[in-house]
Amino acid sequence: MKRPSTGTTSFILPALHWWINFRTAIFLLIVFGLAASSLASGADPHPDYAPLADLYNATNGSGWKRADKWLTDNNPCGWYGVSCTNNRVTDIYLSENKLSGTLPESLGNLTSLKNLSLRNNELSGSIPNSLENLMSLQNLSLGENKLTGEIPGELSKLTNLENLNLNNNQFSGEIPGSLGNMPKLHSINLYNNQLSGVIPASLGNLTNLQYLALDNNELSGEIPESLGNLTNLLSIIVSRNKLNGTIPASLGGMTNLQTLSLAFNKLTGAIPGSLGNLSNLQRIFLNNNELSGEIPGNLESLTKLSYLSFGTNKLTGIIPGSLGNLTNLQSLYLYENQLSGEIPASLGNLTNLQYLSLGANKLTGTIPGSLGNLTSLKDLSIGTNQLSGSIPTSLGNLTNLQGINFNFNQLSGPIPDSFGNLINLTSLSMMENKLEGTLPSSLGNLVNLRFLSLSTNKLSGEIPASLGNLTKVWYLTLDYNELSGPIPGSLGNGSPGAPFLVPQSVNRLDS
Numbered sequence: 001m002k003r004p005s006t007g008t009t010s011f012i013l014p015a016l017h018w019w020i021n022f023r024t025a026i027f028l029l030i031v032f033g034l035a036a037s038s039l040a041s042g043a044d045p046h047p048d049y050a051p052l053a054d055l056y057n058a059t060n061g062s063g064w065k066r067a068d069k070w071l072t073d074n075n076p077c078g079w080y081g082v083s084c085t086n087n088r089v090t091d092i093y094l095s096e097n098k099l100s101g102t103l104p105e106s107l108g109n110l111t112s113l114k115n116l117s118l119r120n121n122e123l124s125g126s127i128p129n130s131l132e133n134l135m136s137l138q139n140l141s142l143g144e145n146k147l148t149g150e151i152p153g154e155l156s157k158l159t160n161l162e163n164l165n166l167n168n169n170q171f172s173g174e175i176p177g178s179l180g181n182m183p184k185l186h187s188i189n190l191y192n193n194q195l196s197g198v199i200p201a202s203l204g205n206l207t208n209l210q211y212l213a214l215d216n217n218e219l220s221g222e223i224p225e226s227l228g229n230l231t232n233l234l235s236i237i238v239s240r241n242k243l244n245g246t247i248p249a250s251l252g253g254m255t256n257l258q259t260l261s262l263a264f265n266k267l268t269g270a271i272p273g274s275l276g277n278l279s280n281l282q283r284i285f286l287n288n289n290e291l292s293g294e295i296p297g298n299l300e301s302l303t304k305l306s307y308l309s310f311g312t313n314k315l316t317g318i319i320p321g322s323l324g325n326l327t328n329l330q331s332l333y334l335y336e337n338q339l340s341g342e343i344p345a346s347l348g349n350l351t352n353l354q355y356l357s358l359g360a361n362k363l364t365g366t367i368p369g370s371l372g373n374l375t376s377l378k379d380l381s382i383g384t385n386q387l388s389g390s391i392p393t394s395l396g397n398l399t400n401l402q403g404i405n406f407n408f409n410q411l412s413g414p415i416p417d418s419f420g421n422l423i424n425l426t427s428l429s430m431m432e433n434k435l436e437g438t439l440p441s442s443l444g445n446l447v448n449l450r451f452l453s454l455s456t457n458k459l460s461g462e463i464p465a466s467l468g469n470l471t472k473v474w475y476l477t478l479d480y481n482e483l484s485g486p487i488p489g490s491l492g493n494g495s496p497g498a499p500f501l502v503p504q505s506v507n508r509l510d511s
Helices: 009-043 049-058 105-109 130-134 154-159 177-181 201-205 226-230 251-252 272-278 296-299 321-325 346-348 369-373 394-395 417-421 441-445 463-471
Strands: 082-085 088-093 115-117 122-125 139-141 163-165 172-174 188-191 194-197 209-215 218-221 236-237 242-245 259-261 264-269 283-285 290-291 307-309 331-333 355-357 379-381 402-407 410-413 425-428 433-437 451-453 457-462 475-477 482-486 501-502 508-509
Touching: 049 088, 049 105, 082 501, 088 259, 154 177, 154 394, 163 283, 177 201, 201 226, 226 251, 251 272, 346 369, 369 394, 369 402, 394 417, 417 441, 441 463
Parallel strands: 088 115, 115 139, 139 163, 163 188, 172 194, 188 209, 194 218, 209 236, 218 242, 236 259, 242 264, 259 283, 264 290, 283 307, 307 331, 331 355, 355 379, 379 402, 402 425, 410 433, 425 451, 433 457, 451 475, 457 482, 475 501, 482 508
Antiparallel strands: 082 088
16 A cells, blocks of 8 residues: 655644744743843832831831831831822831931932921921922921931022921021022921021012911020011911011001010010001910000001000000900900000900909099900909009909909908809909998809909908808908907818918908
8 A cells, every 4th residue: 555645744844843833932931031031020119119018117116106007018108198190209108106216318319309297296307408309398287306417508409499497496596598498398397496697578579378386495696577478477486486676567558457466575675656557357466575655556457457556565655445346356465564644445346255364554534334345255363553443343244254353552442242243253362452332142153163262351240151052263462451259160071181271360260
């Protein structure tokens, strides 16, 4: 038999083997390519991984309050407190998270970072100079830590920065004048540090600034006139420093200002009348300085004002009656000055007033009965003046009163029986006057009273038995009067400790 030809078969089989080997090679290349890609991915992690790993290790990451997913993979975009855009870290929010230790220099490699919030931790050391590389940064919040050293002037390179919060640390040295080159700044919070030197005049360039808080430092020198250029400013607080000189009249140009606090400094001179232009002002603190001259009469235009504090200065002249037009006023503090004249009856128009303090001045005349209209009042302090006449019975309308201080005046006549209506009163102090007559039995209604001082008057008669209702009294002085009879045994029985009683001197009281 003739054997079949093998020519065709011998051609087809090698070709088939070649095709199979080719496909196998392609498959293996794909597999090994994917494996190589996977290995490469493990060897070359996310571009922002390294600086965040440094942050974790430098700030005791194992002791953080929360550290969900940190260092568990190579992509930090899913880690607690971290946000990303286009695979780059843009936000770090780790405030109140028990971070301790120092900030690593490598943070400056997070070049897409917009928000860095590490507030209220236990961070120490200085601010890394490398943060100057964070050109996209808009918010830097490192307040309430234990950071030291100087504020780096290089931060001025962060021209997109809007909020700089370094408060409640231990920074020292001067405020860098270069901060005035950061045009987008909305807020600067450097309060509660140990900063010294002057307030840079260059801050007047920050025309977008809304909040400036430099209080409780050791700043000296004068308040720069250039701050008057900050027409968008809503709040300026530079209290508790060592500032001197006068208050610049240019501050009257900050027409959007709501809070002006210059208290506890060494400022001198008069209060500028230009402050009357601050029509949006709600709070003004000029207390505890060495200001002199009269209170400007044009402050009546500050109709949004709720808090006015000029206490502990050297102000003279009268209390302007125009202050009675500030009907939104809740607190009026003019204590410890050299003000004279009478208490304006127009103050009785301030029906929202809660605190009125006019003590330690040279005021004369009588207590206006119109003060009885101040039904929101919680504290009335007009002691250490030269007031005379009787106490208006209308004050019995002030049922929200918690404290009365009429000490060291020349008030006469009886204690009004209407005082028994003041059931929220905790302190009643009218020592060193010329009050006479008997103690009203209605005082027994003051069951919340803890402090009662009526010594050195001309009060007479027996102590009403109703005063035995005052079981919370822990301090009582009735000495140097003409009182007689027994002291109610229950007086002060409900106080935390034994009450301090000074009733007997120049009285005829039974023990």
